[in-house]
Each structure stands twice: as C-alpha cells, then as structure tokens.
Amino acid sequence: MKFITVDTYEKLSRQAANIISAQVIIKPDSVLGLATGSSPVGTYKQLIEWYRKGDIDFSRVTTVNLDEYVGLSGKDEQSYRYFMNKNLFEHVNIDLANTFVPNGCAVDLAGEGEQYDAHIKALGGIDMQLLGIGHDGHIGFNEPDDVFVKSTHVVELHESTVKANSRFFANEQEVPRLAITMGMVSIMQAKKILLIASGKQKRDILEKAFYGPITPRIPASILQLHPDITVIYSEE
Numbered sequence: 001m002k003f004i005t006v007d008t009y010e011k012l013s014r015q016a017a018n019i020i021s022a023q024v025i026i027k028p029d030s031v032l033g034l035a036t037g038s039s040p041v042g043t044y045k046q047l048i049e050w051y052r053k054g055d056i057d058f059s060r061v062t063t064v065n066l067d068e069y070v071g072l073s074g075k076d077e078q079s080y081r082y083f084m085n086k087n088l089f090e091h092v093n094i095d096l097a098n099t100f101v102p103n104g105c106a107v108d109l110a111g112e113g114e115q116y117d118a119h120i121k122a123l124g125g126i127d128m129q130l131l132g133i134g135h136d137g138h139i140g141f142n143e144p145d146d147v148f149v150k151s152t153h154v155v156e157l158h159e160s161t162v163k164a165n166s167r168f169f170a171n172e173q174e175v176p177r178l179a180i181t182m183g184m185v186s187i188m189q190a191k192k193i194l195l196i197a198s199g200k201q202k203r204d205i206l207e208k209a210f211y212g213p214i215t216p217r218i219p220a221s222i223l224q225l226h227p228d229i230t231v232i233y234s235e236e
C-alpha cells in the first residue's frame with residue numbers, strides 16, 4: 001500500500017487526477033470505476049481541465065460507478081447518475097453509452113445487481129477503481145456489517161451515512177434510505193485502487209481501516225488485502 005499525505009485538497013485532487021490520467025494514457029480503453037460524493041469533485045475538475053488542454057482522451061474509456069440511491073432516476077438532481085453527468089461526463093469526450101451507474105429504479109433490484117456484476121466481468125474487470133471512504137468506513141455503500149457482501153446488492157444506509165449525505169439534500173428526510181452498491185468482489189478485483197480522503201475528520205477512520213484489524217465492521221479494512229492500492233489523504 002502506498003499512503004500519500006498532502007496538505008491541501010487541491011494537491012490531493014491533482015495527484016489523484018495525475019494517477020487516473022496516467023492510467024488512461026497508458027491504456028486508452030481503460031475501465032475506470034468511479035465514485036461520487038465530495039472527495040472526487042476536485043479530481044474530476046482537474047481531469048476536465050486537462051481534457052480541455054488536450055492532455056487526456058476519454059473516447060475509448062468505459063466507466064462503472066460504485067453506487068446509486070434506490071428510487072432516484074438519472075434525471076433526479078440528487079442521483080449519482082446526475083452527479084456524474086454534471087461533474088465529469090458532460091465535460092469530456094466520453095461516450096455516455098460507455099458510462100454505467102447501477103439503476104436505482106430497476107423493478108428487480110436483485111437482478112440489476114447480478115447484471116451489473118456480469119457486465120463488469122464482461123468488460124474484463126475494472127482497471128482502476130477510485131474510492132472515497134465514509135466516516136463509518138464504508139466504501140461504495142458497503143456499510144459496516146457482520147460480513148463482507150460480495151456482489152452488487154441493495155443496502156440500507158446507516159443513520160450516520162444518511163446524516164452525512166443530507167448535506168446534498170434539502171433535509172435529512174429526503175435522503176433515500178436504500179441504495180444499490182457494488183460489492184466487495186468487483187472492488188477487490190480491480191487491478192488498481194485509488195482511495196482519496198480529505199479533512200482531519202477522516203483521519204481516525206483511515207487509521208482504523210488501514211492499520212487496524214480487517215473486519216466487515218470497517219468495510220474499507222478489506223482493502224489492506226489489495227495488492228495495488230494507493231491512498232491519498234489531505235489534511236485540509
């Protein structure tokens with residue numbers, strides 16, 4: 001594991017974008033696993049800037065996102081599909097048909113999960129997975145549990161996650177309580193993992209996740225077993 005500490009969020013974003021753009025330059029048809037939330041916003045901004053300068057080409061890239069709220073369609077401004085379109089996809093030359101986010105409105109959510117995993121497998125797996133980390137140690141929406149859940153599945157969000165994510169909604173009541181998330185197999189089978197976390201309030205969970213015991217009570221701790229993971233942490 002490589003653990004990089006920087007002082008500012010801007011540096012974190014530039015370094016993460018550097019690693020992602022190197023991946024796409026070396027393998028133009030990369031399958032990128034992407035995340036939403038506050039952490040990757042600066043990384044996506046930087047990638048857009050470099051795309052505009054002609055330094056990075058997304059035309060052959062495929063993306064698979066980690067998760068989506070159940071019940072929100074891609075047109076809903078709080079959905080993760082909408083977030084990805086607005087924060088990255090609309091600004092670069094990626095083919096939207098090659099961007100995948102779990103369908104939170106699928107009638108058969110279990111079937112959607114199976115199809116999502118089968119699709120990732122058919123793509124040849126994820127070349128590089130970008131992750132954030134929740135205060136309770138969740139990755140994707142894999143919340144603390146008695147077991148590591150392997151496949152893409154529906155999950156009930158924990159109260160602390162609902163609270164943390166309510167900052168994107170008008171109030172806490174509007175935050176969906178269910179989400180569909182990639183499971184641990186697709187994440188752990190990614191060839192490379194890049195986890196970004198910013199702010200002193202994330203330091204404690206990073207320490208537990210990467211230097212404590214491996215336990216499903218801290219889902220991110222499973223990443224200690226990954227052979228190629230880079231963590232970038234900014235104090236700011």
Ligand code: F6R
Binds near residue numbers: 035037132134138
């Ligand atoms: C989002 C996701 C989540 C976030 C985590 C941290 O797609 O997978 O695991 O990465 O909740 O969120 P932020 O970055 O907002 O602190």
